[in-house]
Amino acid sequence: MGKLKKIILVKDTANNKETVRFAELFNSALRDRALDEQAQVVRAADINIYNQGVVVRIMPSDITYVNVNEKDIDMIIRKSIKNNDIVKEILAKPEDKQIRIVLRNCGNVDPENIEDYLAADGYLGLKKVLELDDRDKVIEEIKKSGLRGRGGGGFPTWMKWNFAKEQDNETKFIICNADEGDPGAYMDRSVLEGDPHTVVEGMIIAGFAIGAKKGYFYIRAEYPLAILRVNLALSQAREKGLLGQNILGTDFSFELEIRLGAGAFVCGEETALIASIEGKRGCPVPRPPYPSVIGLWGKPTVINNVETLSSVAPIICKGGDWLAKIGTEKSKGTKVFALTGKIANSSLIEVPMGITFREIVYDIGGGVPDNKNIKAVQTGGPSGGVIPEKFFDTPIDYENLQNLGSIMGSGGMIVMDEDDCMVDIAKFYLKFCVDESCGKCAPCRIGGKQMLDLLTEISEGKGTQEHIEKLKTISHTMQKASLCGLGQTAPNPVMSTLKYFENEYIDHIEHKKCTAGKCESLYEYKVIEEKCRRCGLCKRNCPVDAIVGDKDEGYKIIQEKCIKCGKCYEVCKFEAISRGNN
Amino acid sequence: MKLTIDNFEQESKSGKPKNKNWIKVGLSTCGIAAGADVVFETIQKAVKENKLDVSVFRTGCAGKCYAEPLVEVKAEGVARVVYGGVDKDTAEKIVQKHVMAKQLIDDHIYSIIKEEDNGEA
Numbered sequence: 006m007g008k009l010k011k012i013i014l015v016k017d018t019a020n021n022k023e024t025v026r027f028a029e030l031f032n033s034a035l036r037d038r039a040l041d042e043q044a045q046v047v048r049a050a051d052i053n054i055y056n057q058g059v060v061v062r063i064m065p066s067d068i069t070y071v072n073v074n075e076k077d078i079d080m081i082i083r084k085s086i087k088n089n090d091i092v093k094e095i096l097a098k099p100e101d102k103q104i105r106i107v108l109r110n111c112g113n114v115d116p117e118n119i120e121d122y123l124a125a126d127g128y129l130g131l132k133k134v135l136e137l138d139d140r141d142k143v144i145e146e147i148k149k150s151g152l153r154g155r156g157g158g159g160f161p162t163w164m165k166w167n168f169a170k171e172q173d174n175e176t177k178f179i180i181c182n183a184d185e186g187d188p189g190a191y192m193d194r195s196v197l198e199g200d201p202h203t204v205v206e207g208m209i210i211a212g213f214a215i216g217a218k219k220g221y222f223y224i225r226a227e228y229p230l231a232i233l234r235v236n237l238a239l240s241q242a243r244e245k246g247l248l249g250q251n252i253l254g255t256d257f258s259f260e261l262e263i264r265l266g267a268g269a270f271v272c273g274e275e276t277a278l279i280a281s282i283e284g285k286r287g288c289p290v291p292r293p294p295y296p297s298v299i300g301l302w303g304k305p306t307v308i309n310n311v312e313t314l315s316s317v318a319p320i321i322c323k324g325g326d327w328l329a330k331i332g333t334e335k336s337k338g339t340k341v342f343a344l345t346g347k348i349a350n351s352s353l354i355e356v357p358m359g360i361t362f363r364e365i366v367y368d369i370g371g372g373v374p375d376n377k378n379i380k381a382v383q384t385g386g387p388s389g390g391v392i393p394e395k396f397f398d399t400p401i402d403y404e405n406l407q408n409l410g411s412i413m414g415s416g417g418m419i420v421m422d423e424d425d426c427m428v429d430i431a432k433f434y435l436k437f438c439v440d441e442s443c444g445k446c447a448p449c450r451i452g453g454k455q456m457l458d459l460l461t462e463i464s465e466g467k468g469t470q471e472h473i474e475k476l477k478t479i480s481h482t483m484q485k486a487s488l489c490g491l492g493q494t495a496p497n498p499v500m501s502t503l504k505y506f507e508n509e510y511i512d513h514i515e516h517k518k519c520t521a522g523k524c525e526s527l528y529e530y531k532v533i534e535e536k537c538r539r540c541g542l543c544k545r546n547c548p549v550d551a552i553v554g555d556k557d558e559g560y561k562i563i564q565e566k567c568i569k570c571g572k573c574y575e576v577c578k579f580e581a582i583s584r585g586n587n
Numbered sequence: 588m589k590l591t592i593d594n595f596e597q598e599s600k601s602g603k604p605k606n607k608n609w610i611k612v613g614l615s616t617c618g619i620a621a622g623a624d625v626v627f628e629t630i631q632k633a634v635k636e637n638k639l640d641v642s643v644f645r646t647g648c649a650g651k652c653y654a655e656p657l658v659e660v661k662a663e664g665v666a667r668v669v670y671g672g673v674d675k676d677t678a679e680k681i682v683q684k685h686v687m688a689k690q691l692i693d694d695h696i697y698s699i700i701k702e703e704d705n706g707e708a
């Protein structure tokens with residue numbers, strides 16, 4: 006050591022306006038003291054701390070100062086550059102709120118090279134399992150870990166495995182559900198593309214535990230790179246004797262194949278997925294019997310999500326107790342979230358269960374851009390709901406999310422701000438489910454369509470109080486009577502937006518207003534007199550003659566005649582037409 | 588060579604040892620959509636042209652979607668850095684300025700990774 010230059014990393018975390026100036030100040034301070042050979046000042050793009058003024062980090066000593074003022078510069082240089090001391094007053098201890106288990110190798114290993122995965126202790130879990138040669142002990146370890154299905158339902162993984170193991174049948178199957186379809190969720194794709202061997206190893210271990218000789222990856226065809234990399238991983242694993250006949254020289258043999266999903270959302274549902282692999286139309290069938298008893302081609306089948314399977318090898322390597330130490334009482338381990346929407350840092354994060362929304366949004370996500378007000382976070386995709394800001398301090402786990410009217414789901418987390426209309430959001434998710442409904446059962450097929458029509462009327466300002474009552478009744482029916490999870494959960498976005506944001510529905514119904522300015526039919530178009538150059542273009546283009554006036558008097562839009570087509574807004578060259586609520 | 592339970596410890600990590608100088612480019616769908624394939628090619632070319640002893644390889648998504656394309660660099664005599672928002676121009680700078688001149692590049696650093704052997708040979 007010692008040969009390396011020190012680094013002074015500078016970033017204004019409030020609005021980035023001061024980054025350049027502070028970097029210059031540090032530079033000239035270094036020159037003044039003839040220290041510029043010993044340290045380099047560099048402007049950071051991101052320092053993982055937000056809204057704490059100018060942040061300065063000294064590397065390699067890894068000292069972080071927050072809310073740095075000009076007068077602190079001298080002290081920082083004297084203490085931390087000339088010497089290895091610290092300025093206590095402005096010192097911060099940044100903590101990394103993420104724990105990477107599923108994503109431990111993503112971004113580190115070369116996904117197309119098995120040697121990289123092996124060097125990162127890859128397939129060590131499989132070796133341990135085969136050495137131990139005891140199915141019950143494997144399942145016991147998973148039980149101890151408290152791992153629950155990460156695809157959404159949160160069913161204890163060990164129980165699924167155990168049901169299948171208990172079945173007295175020569176042929177059993179394990180399926181990896183990689184039919185990721187929630188809008189805004191992409192964790193499965195990232196894992197398959199970034200670390201496919203983790204999932205392969207998890208599947209082989211699961212296969213051993215339940216007594217299966219064959220497994221399938223069910224990957225949606227829209228993920229070509231994931232398919233390519235999984236295929237590559239499978240052939241590399243075969244070459245190394247980690248897959249196929251006599252794995253690692255033992256008498257355990259196991260084979261894996263890929264099946265492609267053709268893009269139907271419902272095929273993420275277990276029974277529809279099985280039908281799809283069997284070459285049938287992707288429609289669900291009633292459960293029970295559960296697939297662990299009667300599954301693929303009538304044989305006991307375990308279906309686990311990508312993220313669940315990725316947690317298996319680390320649990321085997323480090324022990325179930327290790328994972329059980331992370332998380333809350335009922336939800337153990339970590340969860341990967343795809344954090345998107347109105348957030349400064351869209352990212353794929355892995356956090357311990359029990360973390361709060363506030364920590365995710367502000368400490369990891371960097372808050373909402375453009376100083377807008379945050380309204381809610383949507384979790385669970387089209388099966389989930391919205392969680393308003395007042396519940397942001399709730400620890401995230403399966404139960405808490407359910408109590409709040411949402412679900413964990415596969416891990417989409419979409420941040421919404423004041424510009425998002427809750428009626429519009431409900432409509433978006435419901436439309437998704439209506440499009441994706443397989444049409445087999447009436448509650449989902451008819452109920453979804455009826456609800457969508459009601460929502461559309463509300464968003465067009467044609468709603469009445471009765472619409473809300475009808476929405477509630479149909480929701481209830483769909484939740485109780487639909488055949489599969491798709492229909493049962495499709496009303497969730499409507500119910501949860503109604504629960505927390507009924508005022509917005511009322512605004513649409515009674516005041517014909519969309520405060521967020523999303524619902525086009527409720528726009529009010531007006532001529533802004535100060536900006537109007539009286540060219541008359543709007544009047545000439547209005548298809549219903551709703552614009553009156555002339556070049557001398559100026560123009561006016563008659564609201565009663567206006568059909569909100571937006572033509573005037575589009576043609577005006579001077580931005581003199583306003584649209585919105587006021 | 589096929590691995591077995593007995594030879595696992597010895598053989599599983601016998602793959603080619605990593606060069607101590609390397610550049611990793613995040614090449615998953617997300618990175619490629621942001622232009623990581625061009626970055627990857629640019630870096631490969633620049634390393635070759637300058638006859639540098641640096642391995643260039645691909646990785647998956649590191650999770651910082653907002654900062655794609657991401658490039659991580661470990662080169663002797665300079666801190667290990669994750670650069671983000673890398674374009675063709677920055678990719679060239681990474682080779683010429685970071686690897687060759689041992690100077691960090693402004694406005695693209697997303698983290699500096701602390702390690703015991705911080706760039707020391």
